[in-house]
Amino acid sequence: MAPTPHPDLPANQPAADEVDAVLAAWERERPDLDVSPLGVFSRVSRLARLLDIARREAFGAGGLEAWEFDVLSALRRAGTPYELSPGALVAQTLVTSGTMTNRIDRLTARGHVEREPSPTDRRGVIVRLTPRGQEAVDAAMELLLAHEQELLAALTPDDREHLAATLRQVLTGLEG
Template identity: 45%
Template sequence: MSAQRRDPVDAIIEQWAVERPDLDTTAMEVFGRIHRLSRAIGDRMEKAYASLGISRGEFDVLATLRRSGAPYALSPRQLSATLMLTTGGMTGRLDKLERAGLLRRSPDPHDRRGLRVTLTEQGLALVDEAVGAGLAVQTEALSAALAGEQAGLLAGLLRELLLATEK
């Protein structure tokens, strides 16, 4: 380890090695770094979205609509399920985004009790700009540390880990 650069997780692992040398802390090293990476990149992406006038949560709503394909419309229930939000939490986000002119709610033509949430042209333009800004943050961080082949290998390994934890 002396030839490698050190990160904050190394200090934690070393402390555990002193206090509990019987522990295999490999999993702690992996998940500690994943957690710290997620938080650090999430904060950077939040700043990129804030420069466009939206929060990360609001981006998630707009991006979910965008990814759904034309006509970029889903029911509030579909949005809540995809984003794992309560209906109350979703309503607050939708209210703010509708006031900003980024989406509109209208009656569902197939369900007279339901609503459809649809991106406006302004919302579509903003989410396309925001996804580019967020991806630029991620790409910059990844390319600063890993070559393309390494990034692909890491993506594959993380996929396997994620799939194993979602069983």
């Protein structure tokens, strides 16, 4: 469905979206409320759903689940030799150690990672990305970025930078 101009938007504004209709309805029904936060967070929520769909498509094309991509990409970003301790993986993926153990087991069974004894801790292990795992995560990353480029196609590079900076400001205020 193509967006239509919204009568309450200035001429230089983009066409209205579904959130504009929601805002207009709430403003009509509850003029005593400031509904402007909905303009931000409803759009963020809708974008998150679209991004989730794009990610599932990108990961699914390579036979990966989102959690598998999270672990494999953490290892890939670590740089050569593409290895991390399970504790570092827990910290980067925000899951429990028990969940990470299960994930490492499953990725090992698929041939995407391997466990090696830690060179610094006799009781510890290091999780290393295999060539097969690197191929899978690299292919998924390429597809993901192609989908994300499509999602942002309406924005100029300057608009993207401004949006990223604004979202960073919101997140650091919430997470900081």
